Amino acid sequence: MQTPDYSRFLHVAAAVICDQAGRILIARRAEHRHQGGLWEFPGGKIEPGEAVGSALQRELDEELGVTITDARPLIRIPHDYGDRQVLLDVWRVDGFEGVAHGREGQPVAWVCPEALSQYAFPAANRPIVTAAQLPDLGLITPDPGRPAEWGAFLRKLESRLNGGIRLVQLRAKALQPSAFRALSEQVAALCHRFGAHLLLNGPVESAEAIPHAGVHLNGARLRELTERPLGPEGWVSAACHDLEELERALSIGVDFVFVSPVLPTASHPGAPTLGWEGLRVLCKASRVPVYALGGLGPADRQRAWQSGAQGIAAIRALWNPIR
Ligand SMILES: Nc1nc2c([nH]c(=O)n2[C@@H]2O[C@H](COP(=O)(O)OP(=O)(O)OP(=O)(O)O)[C@@H](O)[C@H]2O)c(=O)[nH]1
Ligand SMILES: [Mg+2]
Numbered sequence: 001m002q003t004p005d006y007s008r009f010l011h012v013a014a015a016v017i018c019d020q021a022g023r024i025l026i027a028r029r030a031e032h033r034h035q036g037g038l039w040e041f042p043g044g045k046i047e048p049g050e051a052v053g054s055a056l057q058r059e060l061d062e063e064l065g066v067t068i069t070d071a072r073p074l075i076r077i078p079h080d081y082g083d084r085q086v087l088l089d090v091w092r093v094d095g096f097e098g099v100a101h102g103r104e105g106q107p108v109a110w111v112c113p114e115a116l117s118q119y120a121f122p123a124a125n126r127p128i129v130t131a132a133q134l135p136d137l138g139l140i141t142p143d144p145g146r147p148a149e150w151g152a153f154l155r156k157l158e159s160r161l162n163g164g165i166r167l168v169q170l171r172a173k174a175l176q177p178s179a180f181r182a183l184s185e186q187v188a189a190l191c192h193r194f195g196a197h198l199l200l201n202g203p204v205e206s207a208e209a210i211p212h213a214g215v216h217l218n219g220a221r222l223r224e225l226t227e228r229p230l231g232p233e234g235w236v237s238a239a240c241h242d243l244e245e246l247e248r249a250l251s252i253g254v255d256f257v258f259v260s261p262v263l264p265t266a267s268h269p270g271a272p273t274l275g276w277e278g279l280r281v282l283c284k285a286s287r288v289p290v291y292a293l294g295g296l297g298p299a300d301r302q303r304a305w306q307s308g309a310q311g312i313a314a315i316r317a318l319w320n321p322i323r
Contacts, residue, residue, distance in 0.1 A: 004285065006078050009087040013056040014043030016074055016132045017066075017093040017100065023110040024132055025100055026119060027063070034084060035122040041090065042108075052089045060096070065103050070095030072305050075131045077287055079124030090128050130235075130255050131289045134197070136301055136311030138167040138258070138291050139318040143174065144183060154186060156319070161194040165318060169199040169216050169237075169258075177203040181210070188213045199237055217254070219245065228253040241274075246282055257286060258313050261294025266316070276307055283308025297321075 017025040026039045042063050046055040060066050074092040102108045113133045121129065139160055144153045170187050172180055180202040191198040192212040201216035214235030222238050222245060230236055238249035240257045249257050259282050261273045283290045289310035297317030304312050
């Protein structure tokens with residue numbers, strides 16, 4: 001797989017604007033325009049020589065009358081509409097001044113992230129909706145141990161959810177399918193109570209059809225599959241270590257990926273790593289959100305965002321955070 005060249009694509013800056021209540025601003029495109037009548041994230045074409053951040057600032061002023069005070073890159077999506085190729089450079093805006101209103105007469109709405117799925121967006125926007133719904137930290141659980149140890153495991157998980165974790169990957173390699181299913185049901189109920197997203201990484205035939213849970217595909221499972229294992233409701237993520245695995249994950253339609261190892265880990269000292277540059281290359285080639293994994297913690301978020309990632313995922317640093 002080659003790293004793609006987007007120099008001929010129409011470069012567009014767009015914003016996932018969040019208010020203090022966590023709602024996101026969307027606007028409806030006028031009927032006569034490209035992808036007319038559909039909802040969009042505000043933004044527009046970047047002018048020749050203009051920096052993405054400046055273009056975003058200009059577009060949000062022109063379209064909504066707001067000034068950005070806090071923003072960061074969220075995701076870049078190349079998309080071919082047939083009549084037009086666009087490269088959507090999407091930023092997350094967490095601070096702005098002014099009262100957002102449709103300055104070009106377009107309807108605007110503040111909606112909670114989960115409700116975004118009910119609106120009709122252009123085809124390119126599906127990964128933007130996913131990125132807007134996903135947090136920037138993903139907890140991967142350590143081994144849950146034997147059933148006698150699950151009580152302590154669930155209490156610890158609850159404390160992490162209380163601490164603000166909103167994405168959990170239940171990783172349990174050693175459990176039999178029936179035990180994995182029993183634990184998954186308890187973890188799913190706990191995560192649902194906190195409005196947290198859950199991915200099941202274990203004997204997967206038993207994990208399907210657990211309410212409020214998606215599936216995570218490890219390397220072996222990804223290689224076996226030729227199509228997406230769940231319907232459109234549950235999220236599907238995959239582990240990727242190189243461009244080939246990323247391409248495979250994208251071709252079966254996963255919603256997002258975990259890319260590793262970015263830095264050396266205590267569990268695999270001396271093993272080869274991607275480094276920040278390797279992460280950047282994989283993020284550039286991805287059309288879906290990327291979690292950076294391997295030797296990282298919350299303090300590495302900025303670096304991960306600058307490399308094109310959604311955020312970081314971790315076992316140790318999020319299960320036993322340093323206070
Ligand atoms: N702003 C925006 N554009 C999007 C989104 N999704 C998407 O495919 N696009 C495409 O990106 C392209 C540029 O967007 P735009 O029409 O907002 O550009 P603009 O504000 O500069 O408009 P103008 O040329 O009428 O002044 C369009 O082809 C549009 O269909 C989205 O969520 N937001
Ligand atoms: Mg626009």
